[in-house]
Amino acid sequence: MSHHPWLNELWRFIALNVLALMIGLVIGEIVLALFFAFVFYFFWHLYHLYQLERWIVSRDTSSPPNASGIWGDVFHHFYKLQRRNRKRKKKLANMLARFQASTAAMPDATIVLNAENEIEWFNKAAIPLLGLKVKQDVNQRIDNLVRVPVFIRYLVRSNYKYPLEMISPVDHDIRLSIRIVGYGKNLKLMIVRDVTRLHQLEIVRRDFVANVSHELKTPLTVINGYLENLIDAEMEQSSQWLSILTLMHQQSGRMQQIVDDLLLLSRLETDEESPSSDPVPVPALVAAICKDTQLLANDKQQRVEVENNHELWLQGNKKELYSAFLNLAINAVKYTSQGGKIVIRWYLKGEVACFEVRDSGIGIAHEHIPRLTERFYRVDAGRSREQGGTGLGLAIVKHVLIRHHAKFSITSEIDKGSIFCCTFPFDRIILRENIKEKNA
Numbered sequence: 001m002s003h004h005p006w007l008n009e010l011w012r013f014i015a016l017n018v019l020a021l022m023i024g025l026v027i028g029e030i031v032l033a034l035f036f037a038f039v040f041y042f043f044w045h046l047y048h049l050y051q052l053e054r055w056i057v058s059r060d061t062s063s064p065p066n067a068s069g070i071w072g073d074v075f076h077h078f079y080k081l082q083r084r085n086r087k088r089k090k091k092l093a094n095m096l097a098r099f100q101a102s103t104a105a106m107p108d109a110t111i112v113l114n115a116e117n118e119i120e121w122f123n124k125a126a127i128p129l130l131g132l133k134v135k136q137d138v139n140q141r142i143d144n145l146v147r148v149p150v151f152i153r154y155l156v157r158s159n160y161k162y163p164l165e166m167i168s169p170v171d172h173d174i175r176l177s178i179r180i181v182g183y184g185k186n187l188k189l190m191i192v193r194d195v196t197r198l199h200q201l202e203i204v205r206r207d208f209v210a211n212v213s214h215e216l217k218t219p220l221t222v223i224n225g226y227l228e229n230l231i232d233a234e235m236e237q238s239s240q241w242l243s244i245l246t247l248m249h250q251q252s253g254r255m256q257q258i259v260d261d262l263l264l265l266s267r268l269e270t271d272e273e274s275p276s277s278d279p280v281p282v283p284a285l286v287a288a289i290c291k292d293t294q295l296l297a298n299d300k301q302q303r304v305e306v307e308n309n310h311e312l313w314l315q316g317n318k319k320e321l322y323s324a325f326l327n328l329a330i331n332a333v334k335y336t337s338q339g340g341k342i343v344i345r346w347y348l349k350g351e352v353a354c355f356e357v358r359d360s361g362i363g364i365a366h367e368h369i370p371r372l373t374e375r376f377y378r379v380d381a382g383r384s385r386e387q388g389g390t391g392l393g394l395a396i397v398k399h400v401l402i403r404h405h406a407k408f409s410i411t412s413e414i415d416k417g418s419i420f421c422c423t424f425p426f427d428r429i430i431l432r433e434n435i436k437e438k439n440a
């Protein structure tokens with residue numbers, strides 16, 4: 001179909017020439033007549049080209065100038081194209097306006113930052129949360145306006161995998177969670193949420209657990225004490241109550257252990273400061289842990305192998321590290337069957353220090369691994385309870401490691417065994433060259 005206008009144009013041209021030829025024949029000047037026909041044709045095109053150019057330049061949005069022949073088609077196509085573009089532009093502008101209106105109405109503050117961290121745009125919610133001012137703060141650098149050291153550190157570190165929690169610079173009762181996402185060419189979208197309520201709930205939950213544990217501690221100690229006395233008394237008479245009392249004593253001991261673990265956990269959680277940077281003789285800790293592990297392992301005919309780097313100390317809290325490492329070692333014994341093998345290693349791996357416990361035990365299915373560090377999480381609650389486990393151990397390990405800026409990794413294969421690895425960063429390591437006396 002598209003060749004039709006051109007065919008018409010061709011016919012028009014031929015007709016013009018024939019007409020010119022006839023006139024030329026009549027007046028006896030064929031060449032002159034044809035020449036005039038060409039000139040006419042040429043100017044006719046030129047005129048329309050001129051019209052087209054004027055029309056485009058004038059940005060006239062009404063219908064195009066009238067024209068016949070091929071030019072009519074050209075004008076018509078141009079007009080259609082223009083109309084379509086205009087429609088699309090309107091649609092996009094509408095969409096943008098709707099998008100801006102919705103982000104502006106969001107309760108979360110949204111701020112667009114450029115590569116220099118200057119504010120390009122922000123919504124209304126940014127005003128009460130961060131104290132930005134509508135007129136004067138656009139194009140200002142955000143770190144000049146929100147002068148909170150943790151925020152500035154977070155901004156320049158440019159690792160935005162985890163959100164930052166901080167107190168609002170405007171109102172110290174408001175707690176904010178800040179998230180930054182990069183997009184486009186070096187642009188950043190900063191989303192700030194008010195998490196005050198969530199934080200308060202978290203505190204209430206933490207305090208509740210801590211208070212309950214604290215309240216239970218005293219009565220349990222009393223019960224446990226009396227049970228011990230009773231057992232002693234009954235022992236002399238070797239009465240039938242002895243086995244019952246022993247069982248009761250065992251269970252109340254377990255309850256005491258749970259309460260102690262919960263108290264330890266809530267203390268680890270509440271202390272936001274990292275633990276003291278005292279030098280900790282980890283080699284000695286590892287040696288002590290291995291001794292304890294060996295004792296437990298002997299009962300199950302398990303072999304314990306040790307690698308201990310005696311030069312490698314850490315900055316941190318001795319008691320916390322001890323309880324974390326011990327739990328890993330005891331887990332290895334608990335969850336490895338008779339005759340298995342356990343390897344405990346404390347070594348330098350490149351620039352980081354690793355405490356690693358490997359076992360040839362029952363292993364853990366991979367869907368459980370991410371949840372192991374939750375409180376009371378046990379893969380097989382029945383089996384774990386038999387072993388006297390409550391599922392708090394790894395939660396404690398996780399918190400201790402977080403406080404020491406260490407990483408925790410678990411790899412495991414069912415029926416093959418597991419590897420638990422704690423990796424301490426370079427800046428926590430102390431290397432001791434001359435401490436041979438510590439070997440004992």
Ligand SMILES: Nc1ncnc2c1ncn2[C@@H]1O[C@H](COP(=O)(O)OP(=O)(O)OP(=O)(O)O)[C@@H](O)[C@H]1O
Nearest residue numbers: 331332335363378379380384389390391392393394
């Ligand atoms: N070495 C391991 N091999 C296989 N499973 C393990 C191992 N260590 C831990 N687990 C699994 O992870 C769960 C959680 O371990 P965690 O140390 O937190 O609790 P627990 O040992 O059951 O009790 P607790 O340490 O509080 O006395 C365990 O119940 C067990 O199912």
Ligand SMILES: [Mg+2]
Nearest residue numbers: 327331393394
């Ligand atoms: Mg444990």
